[in-house]
Amino acid sequence: MIPGTFEYHRPTTVESAVALLMQLGEDARPLAGGHSLIPLMKTRLAAPEHLVDLAAIEGLRRIEVVGDDVIIGAMTTQHSVIASALLAELVPILRETALVIADPQIRYKGTIGGNCANGDPGNDMPALMQCLGASYQLTGTGGSRQVPARDFYLGAYETALEPGEIVTEIRIPVPPAGHGYGYEKLKRKVGDYATAAAAVVITMAGGTCISASIGLTNVSETPLWASDSAGILVGSTLDAATVNAAVAAAEAITNPASDMRGPSEYRTKMAGIMLRRALDRARARATV
Amino acid sequence: MNEQVKIDTDRAERTEKLQGMGCKRKRVEDIRFTQGKGSYVDDLKLPGMLFGDFVRSPHAHARIVSIDTSRAKALPGVIAVLTAADLKPLGLHYMPTLAGDVQAVLAEHKVLFQNQEVAFVIAEDRYIASDATELVDVVYEALPCIVDPFKAMLPDAPILREDIQDKMVGAHGPRKHPNHIFEWQIGDKQATDDVFAKADVTIKEMLVDHRTHPSPLETCQSLASFDKVKGELTLWGTFQAPHVIRTVVSLISGLPEHKIHVIAPDIGGGFGNKVGAYAGYVCSVVGSIVLGVPVKWVEDRMENLSTTSFARDYHMTTELAATKDGKILGMRVHVLADHGAFDACADPSKWPAGFMNICTGSYDIPVAHLVVDGVYTNKASGGVAYRCSFRVTEAVFAIERAIEVLAQKLGMDAAELRIKNFIKAEQFPYHSALGWEYDSGDYHTAMKKAMDAIGYKALRAEQAEKREAFKRGETRELMGIGISFFTEIVGAGPAKNCDILGIAMFDSAEIRIHPTGSVIARMGTKSQGQGHETTYAQIIATELGIPADDIMIEEGNTDTAPYGLGTYGSRSTPVAGAATAVAARKIKAKAQMIAAHMLEVHEGDLEWDIDRFRVKGLPEKFKTMKEIAWSAYNAPPPNLEPGLEAVNYYEPPNMTYPFGAYFCIMDIDVDTGVAKTRRFYALDDCGTRINPMIIEGQVHGGLTEAFACAMGQEIRYDEMGNVMGASFMDFFLPTAVETPKWETDFTVTPSPHHPIGAKGVGESPHVGGVPCFSNAVNDAYAFLDAGHIQMPHDAWRLWKVGERLGLHG
Known part of the structure; x- marks a missing residue:
């Protein structure tokens, strides 16, 4: 050590x-x-x-609204994400997710940019960013470019970052007012990575789901954006049969390793259970 | 205020001022611990100090073809690299274990477990030492390994210990196979077999108490400093038994014992992990002797979890025979004990399986027979008592699980079955079928108090309703009620059957009252967090009438403390606590003579009153202990030597037998396998209670470790012998968030043979807690005919139970 x-x-x-x-x-x-x-x-x-x-660089710790997006500087700590009234109002799932990352001591140091950029499938923010349709600003010697979170992760610890590039900010489109959300994480203890976790954002209208996005944490080499699963939900009333089909679709794209958190088949099933529970919570929170 | 009230008030004030036995005195050591001012081995810095680090084997079983240290030695800052070839001429490539085996300090021809020590690099700092370990080139030739203890004695099993291959008689008798360590039998086999042949009902279950680790927060460490001019060695280390370590160092190094100074400074938890001797200790000593400068060794977390002593790994085939109305007639147990690569169990020498024969538990079982087979495997060695007296957690787990299996087979309530078979209060002292004499107990009273407190009947009714609701599909939660009624055996022990390397397991106290009436007292034990500085002072305060705040307790320095066997197996209070009381009473007897002289009365005319001797019938004529102390140095009576001090080496006449009744209410989410402890109630009877707050703290700590062991903590190996999850990422060390809320309670049944009636409590909650949690889990699934569910009960394993039972739809 x-x-x-x-x-x-x-x-x-x-x-x-x-x-x-x-x-x-x-x-x-x-x-x-x-x-x-x-x-x-x-x-x-x-x-x-x-x-x-990167700690001494000014300007990488900020949370602000620009147009329809929230911009979060890469060096913003998880603690600051939790403490932000702005985020709590506009993108409350960020706070819900940050609260289940590690413990308060680590959240004072750990940053949202580091969590997103490292490419560790165990990190919670990447799947959430995919769920939210966020993009990362990557800055290198030649300038900056935007890469969607859904295209950023190539493998375990492998990302779209080119040599010399760093993530400098995260841009999140503000979800529509009245959206429902939930981040559900199964872990063995405080500080652990997820056995499986699911991020869900939905919007409802007249009892029908009109949009849905789902991200899954730590059940593959990369975070997973479960677009097929989410697609099954859209247009439905989130009835049991539809939810079952969506859960099955989400489970189908997982490929978790067997580790001390449990064998692969368990972690796949837990991804499904977490999705089910996150969706329940999102539905309860959505303005119909 | 009338006269009597005035007297009572005065006496109450004087008693309170003492902060003696029975009061919730705050822990004096916490002043430094909570401010970060403790002094641990790794805080020590000596001029010129070097640092050692190990090269460790990546293989579980492999032949060492060659070791090339040249690249490491060439790294600037590296002072030396030791291998077995360097230690062999000194006879130190192997060291004796407490279990009568030998253990490799540095591997010679073979490695026998992953992370075994192969070479020791000594460098100017910790970083260089660590860098250099990567530059030692070792060529291995991998060999087939044994991970499953049930495969150890197969005819074609690879032979692990070639060093003792031809030695077919080990420290505990004949060996049946080169990978066999010992067979230990106790009880009446014939009578037991007869009972089983005729009994109405029998049960048989393989109960696995899986491998885990004591995992103290401070890892094992040492700092050796050899003075070449004086020929003296000073060794600081994380030693639960510093005096024994000094004797061992003397025996294996050849240095005279008086020229070895062993000092155990503050210790950050031990739980059995710091009883034994480790390669790191030996290598730091050899390094310092060879180089003439201090050498420090500090284990990291992965090394601690994967190399220094593990606990458990007992595979217990447990059988009970009973009548159809639930009277237990006999018990039969066979244990396959996986000791790893070397037999480095830390038990009293004559007890290869510790006190496993306490496995008849709290029940009046007429006959029993126990066989334990110890085997070698390619895993780290150990088998230490993790927060318990020797193998008592294993023993209690066996009986407390087995009795639940029996209850289920009989269709009886598990509490009722226990009550029916309890040893009755009037049967004490009770002679158990496997050879122990239980000193005291009142099990029925404790059980009744516990069942009333928890509301047992109502809980069973609630459980019955929940089960119906589950069957109807209205809930996905299962409710379990866990019970454990344990009897511990602590305070080793009587010289007739307890010794370590031939040294009887007494303990000691030396008390000196200074002229001004303050006290220094030293014991042969060594606190690792138990609060000895607080509680020993409370015993002396009550015995001698001196405020606890005026009493300083010292332990851990072998030059100044009297010889003792150390702190483990809940022996400090039963043995050194007794020595403390006896030494104090010697002082008190002398004080009485001095007081008689001062008051010019006969000794017999005096009576003790809290903090003074007073003349019977004349309470205004008295001398306080403080006044007596001054007189002892100033004007002692003629024919009496000056001073006021005493020493006692206490050899206990028997063990003490704390007991308790525990209940756990658990709710299990069938879909995730996550188990939530709703309530945990622990009633402990540890005899006389010295400090209720410390007892409560000990119970909280022991229960937390029991919770960990039962619910997820394990040291696991894959089939190649790779140790899995040896870091706190995977090894389950519960935080305050996961830890259930504990409810504590007590009864008091004093030990009849202990000077103050105390029994020891630090380990009871662990011993009683593990089966209680496991019983709660098993009880939750019992109505679904799940069969016995093995520990650890982490979420994925419970989910698998649900899969097996078809509960997931």
């Missing part, structure tokens, strides 16, 4: 951070809250020779 030797860098601008990362190449890793990377370094599963700490 002793990390290897590394150089520590603390740039104060995004430009200098990405320049450093570009220059240092594959031996460098950006450091946000550190709660994924540092445990990997302690077990030497990761041994970067350079850490580029």
Whole structure:
């Protein structure tokens, strides 16, 4: 549990951070809250020779509304997400999700950008961002580009980030007023990654589901956007048969590893159960 | 105010001032612990100190073809790299275990479990040492391994311990197979078999108490400093038994015992993990002796969970025979004990399976027979008593699960069946079929109090309704009621049957009153968080009439503390607590002589009154202990030596037998397998209660660890012998969020042979708690004919039970 030797860098601008990362190449890793990377370094599963700490960069910690979107700076901590009245009003599922990440001490350090950018299938925010249709602003030496969360994750710890690029902000389209939402997470204890978790956002009109989006956490190598499952819900009254069909469709796209949280078949079934429960809550919350 | 009220008030005030036995005195050690001012081994820094780290085997079983340390030695900052080849000339490549086996310090020809110690790198700092471990090149030739203990003694099983392959008689008798360690039998086989042959009803169940780990928050660590000029070794370490460690170090190093100073500073939890001797201790000592500078070794979390002593791994085929109306006639148990690669159990020497023969529990079972077979496997060694007296958790789990299985077969209520078979209060001292003499108990009273408190009848009625609702599809929750009525055996122990490496398991106290009436007292035990500095002072306060705040307790330094066997198996209060009372009484006897001299009366004319001797019939004529202390140094009576101190080495005449009645109400979500503890009620009888608040804290802690073990904590191996989940990410250490709320209660049945009637309590909640949780889970599924459900009861395993029973639609 002793990390290897590394150089520590603390740039104060995004430009200098990405320049450093570009220059240092594959031996460098950006450091946000550190709660994924540092445990990997302690077990030497990761041994970067350079850490580029993003903590001193001004402007990466902000939550604001721009047009129809909420913009969250990548270095915004989970604690700040939870504390934001703005987010609680406009995108309340963010708060619900952040509250089941780790524990308060970790949430004071852990960042939403780090959670999204690391590509760890166990992280909770990626599936939520897919559910919400969020996009990430990736900044490199050549400038910035937007990548939808639904296209960002390529494999376990593999993302669309190019060498030298970092996630600088997250852009979330504000869900319609009256939407229903739920993030349901099964975990063994506080601080654990999900055995399975589901994020659901729906809108209802006259008792009919008119839009639905579903994200699934930690049941594959990447977060899963369950578009087929959500599609089954749209146009229905969320009757039992439809929900069963949607759950089956969601279970069908999972491919969880067997680990100490349970065998693969259990985690698949739990993804279905979490979806069912998140949907129940979303329906109860939606303005009909 | 009339005279009598005035006297009563005065006496009450004086008693309160003492903060003696029975009062909820706040823990004095918490002042430093809660401020981060404790001093643990890893806080110690000595000039020139070096750090050691291990190269560990990635294989569970492999031949070592070669070890090349040259790249590691070339790394700047690396001072030395030790291998078995370096230790062998010193005779230190193996060390003796407490169980009569030997254990490799550094692997010589073979590795026998994953993460076994292969080389020890010593460097200028912890980081360089860790870097250098990656530069030691070891070539292994993998061998087939044994993970399942049931395969250990197959004819074609690979032979694990080639070092003792030809030694077919081990420390505990003949070995049946090269992978066999011992067979231990007790009880009357013939009589037991006869009872089973004729009984109306018998049950037989394989009960697995799975492998887990004591996992103290502070890992095992040591700091050795050898003074080459004086030829003296100072060894700081996480030692539950520092005096024994000193003796062992002397025996294996050849250094004279008086030139070894073993110091156990503050310890961050032990739970049995810190009783044994480990390779890291030996390597830090050898490193310091060879290099002449201090060498520190600090285990990390993964090393702790995967290498230093595990607990349990008992596979218990448990049988009961009974009449059809529920009178238990006999018990038969066979245990297959998986000890890992070396037999490093920490039991009293004559007890290879600890006190497993307490397995007849709280019941009057006329005959019983127990056989334990210990085997070697390719797993870490150990088998320590994790928050229990030796193998008592296993024993209590066997009887308390088995009695529920029997109740179900008989169609009887599980509480009623227990009550029917309890040893009656008038049967104490009770001689059990497997050889123990239970000192005292009143089980019926405790059980009744517990059942009334929990509202047992109403709970069963609620459960019956819930079961019907479940069958009708109105709920997806199952309700379980867990019961456990345990009897512990703690306070090892009498010299006739308890020793460690030949040293009788006494313990000791040395008390000195200073001229001004304050006290220093030293014991042979060693607190790891139990609150000894608080509770021993309370015993002395009551015995000697000196305020507990004026009494300092010291433990852990072998130069200053009297020899003792240490703290584990709930022995501190039963043994050293008794020594404390006896030593105090010696002082009191001398104080009485001094008081008589001061008051110019005959000793017999004096009586003790809280904090003073007073003249009978003349309460205004008295001398307080404080005044007596001054006189002891200032003007002692003629023919009496000055000073006021005493020492006692206490050899207990018997063990003590705490007991308790526990109830757990659990609701299980069938669809996820998640079990929620709705209520947990724990009634403990530990005899005389020294500090009710500390008892409550001990019960909370023990129950929390019981909850962990029953509900998910485990050390698991895959079929290649890879240890799974050896970090706190996977190893279930419950936080305050998961931990149920505990309700505590008590009865008091003092031990008749203990000077203050106390019995020990730290481990009871663990021992009683594990089967209580497991019984709650099993009870929840019992009406569905689930059969016995093995621990640990984590969510996925309970979900699998639901799958098996077709509960998921």
